[in-house]
Amino acid sequence: MDHFEGINFSEMWCGIESAPGYLKPVVKVATGGTTGSSLAICGYYNVASGIYKNILVIGWEKLNEGGATTGIITAFDPVWERPSLAGALGPLALMAGMYSAKYGITPEQAAKVTVKNRSNAANNPFAHLQMPNITIDYVMSSQMISYPLRLHDVCPQSEGACAIIYANEEETKKITDNPAWVKSVATSHYYTFGTDDKMYDLPTATMASKKVYKKAGIKDPIRDLDVAEIYEPTSWSELAWTEALGFAEPGQGGKLLDEGITQMSGELPVNPSGGVLSTNPIGATALVRVAEAAIQVMGRGEKRQIPDVETALAMGFGGSLWTELLILGKEKLR
Amino acid sequence: MSEEIEKKIYRGRIKVPYKHTAGAYVERFITEIGKNNKIMGVKCPKCGKVYVPPKMICFTCFEKMEEWVEVGKQGTVKGFTVVTHSTPVMPLEPPYAYGIITLDGADTDFVHLINESDPKKLKIGMRVEAVFKEKPRKRILDIEYFKAI
Numbered sequence: 001m002d003h004f005e006g007i008n009f010s011e012m013w014c015g016i017e018s019a020p021g022y023l024k025p026v027v028k029v030a031t032g033g034t035t036g037s038s039l040a041i042c043g044y045y046n047v048a049s050g051i052y053k054n055i056l057v058i059g060w061e062k063l064n065e066g067g068a069t070t071g072i073i074t075a076f077d078p079v080w081e082r083p084s085l086a087g088a089l090g091p092l093a094l095m096a097g098m099y100s101a102k103y104g105i106t107p108e109q110a111a112k113v114t115v116k117n118r119s120n121a122a123n124n125p126f127a128h129l130q131m132p133n134i135t136i137d138y139v140m141s142s143q144m145i146s147y148p149l150r151l152h153d154v155c156p157q158s159e160g161a162c163a164i165i166y167a168n169e170e171e172t173k174k175i176t177d178n179p180a181w182v183k184s185v186a187t188s189h190y191y192t193f194g195t196d197d198k199m200y201d202l203p204t205a206t207m208a209s210k211k212v213y214k215k216a217g218i219k220d221p222i223r224d225l226d227v228a229e230i231y232e233p234t235s236w237s238e239l240a241w242t243e244a245l246g247f248a249e250p251g252q253g254g255k256l257l258d259e260g261i262t263q264m265s266g267e268l269p270v271n272p273s274g275g276v277l278s279t280n281p282i283g284a285t286a287l288v289r290v291a292e293a294a295i296q297v298m299g300r301g302e303k304r305q306i307p308d309v310e311t312a313l314a315m316g317f318g319g320s321l322w323t324e325l326l327i328l329g330k331e332k333l334r
Numbered sequence: 335m336s337e338e339i340e341k342k343i344y345r346g347r348i349k350v351p352y353k354h355t356a357g358a359y360v361e362r363f364i365t366e367i368g369k370n371n372k373i374m375g376v377k378c379p380k381c382g383k384v385y386v387p388p389k390m391i392c393f394t395c396f397e398k399m400e401e402w403v404e405v406g407k408q409g410t411v412k413g414f415t416v417v418t419h420s421t422p423v424m425p426l427e428p429p430y431a432y433g434i435i436t437l438d439g440a441d442t443d444f445v446h447l448i449n450e451s452d453p454k455k456l457k458i459g460m461r462v463e464a465v466f467k468e469k470p471r472k473r474i475l476d477i478e479y480f481k482a483i
Contacts, residue, residue: 078354093415147416147453
C-alpha cells in the first residue's frame with residue numbers, strides 16, 4: 001500500500017508493465033488492513049457481475065521498505081488520535097486489555113493462540129515465521145511491546161504477495177475441474193473516533209458474519225463451516241473475534257481454544273495456514289486468508305490440509321475496525 | 335552476502351508537512367482547555383448523550399448538537415496500555431501509558447496520556463484527573479496528561 005511503503009503508484013513499482021496486466025484495465029484497491037479482502041470482494045463483483053470473464057487479483061506488501069506504523073498513523077484523526085491512540089499496536093493493546101479485564105481471559109490462553117498458529121505455520125511452506133518448537137513459556141517471556149501485548153502476541157512485518165484468479169462459470173471449466181466457489185461476501189464498518197467502539201469486541205465482525213451466514217445458509221458456524229482463516233493481528237484478537245464471528249458465546253473464546261475446537265484436529269480449525277501471527281505482508285494478508293480458504297476447499301493444502309472441506313470462511317480486518325468476510329465452498333450457491 | 339545486499343539499498347527520508355482544518359467544534363474545545371482549563375462537550379438534543387470529544391452530529395440520532403456543556407476534569411479509565419517500545423513518531427519517550435477515559439458527565443470516551451508507566455499501578459476503573467499545560471499551544475496536549483487520584 002502506498003502510504004505504508006512511502007511511495008505512490010506502487011502498482012507501477014511492482015511491475016504491472018511486465019505482468020499479465022500489460023495494456024489491460026488495472027484497478028488499485030487499498031483499504032488498509034482489509035486491502036486483501038476488499039481485493040477479493042472486488043474480484044468477485046467484477047466477474048459475478050458479468051463485466052469480466054476472468055481476472056487476476058494481486059495483493060502485496062514490502063514492509064521492510066516502508067514504515068507501516070507511520071502510514072497507519074495518517075489514518076487517525078490528527079487532533080484527537082494521532083498524539084496517543086495512533087498506530088496499530090496501541091489500539092490492539094487497549095482491546096486486549098479491555099477484553100481480558102471483562103472476561104478474565106489469561107495471558108496463557110492468548111499465548112496458546114500463538115503456539116497453535118505458529119505450530120500450524122510449520123506445515124505451511126509459504127509462512128514467514130517458522131517456529132515449530134514454540135512454547136507457551138517462550139511467548140509469555142518475550143519482550144513486552146505495549147502492555148499486555150508481548151512480542152510473540154503480535155503479528156510480524158512480512159514481505160510477500162498473493163494472487164487469486166477469478167473466472168466465470170464458463171471460463172472456470174477451462175482452468176480447473178476443482179474450483180472453489182464464492183458463496184457469499186459481506187463488508188461491515190462504522191467509525192468516527194476509535195473510542196466510539198467498545199473495543200473489547202468487534203461488532204463489525206458480528207454484523208458481517210450475520211449477513212454472510214444468512215446468504216450462504218449457515219445456521220451454526222461450528223457445525224456448518226469446515227475451516228476458518230481469520231485475520232488475527234494479535235493472539236488476543238483471535239480469542240475475541242472467534243466470539244464475534246459466532247463460534248463461541250461472548251467471553252468463551254478462551255474456552256473454545258482450550259477445548260481444542262479451533263486446533264487442526266478440532267471441529268472448526270482456525271488458521272491452519274499459521275494465520276496473521278505467522279505471516280503479515282499487510283496488503284496481501286487478507287487475500288492470503290481467502291487464498292488459504294480456497295486451497296482448503298480445493299484440497300490443495302498438503303501438510304496443512306483439513307480433511308473433507310466443503311465450506312470455508314475467510315476474514316479481513318482493517319483500520320477503522322472493519323470486517324470483511326467471504327464464504328467459499330465446493331458447491332455453487334443455488 | 336548481506337554486505338552485497340546492503341550496497342544495493344538506497345536510504346531516504348521524506349518529510350510530509352500538512353495542515354488540518356479542524357473545524358469550529360475542535361477550535362472551541364482546544365481554546366477552552368488552553369485558555370480556561372475547562373473540558374467542554376456537546377449534548378444531543380434528542381438522546382441527551384454528551385460527546386467528549388465534541389462533534390457536530392450525534393452518532394446515533396444524526397441530530398445537530400449545539401448545546402455546549404462543561405464536563406468534569408476527572409474521569410474513569412476504561413482501558414489502558416503501556417508503550418514500551420520506541421518508534422520515531424511518538425509524543426513521549428517510552429515507557430508511557432495512555433488510556434480510554436470517560437470523563438465525569440460525558441457519555442463517550444476520550445483517549446489521552448496517563449503519567450504512570452508501571453502496568454501494576456494502572457487498573458481499569460481507576461480514577462484520573464487532567465493536568466493542564468502551563469503554556470498552552472492550542473493542541474490537544476494542552477491537557478498535558480491525566481494523573482492518578
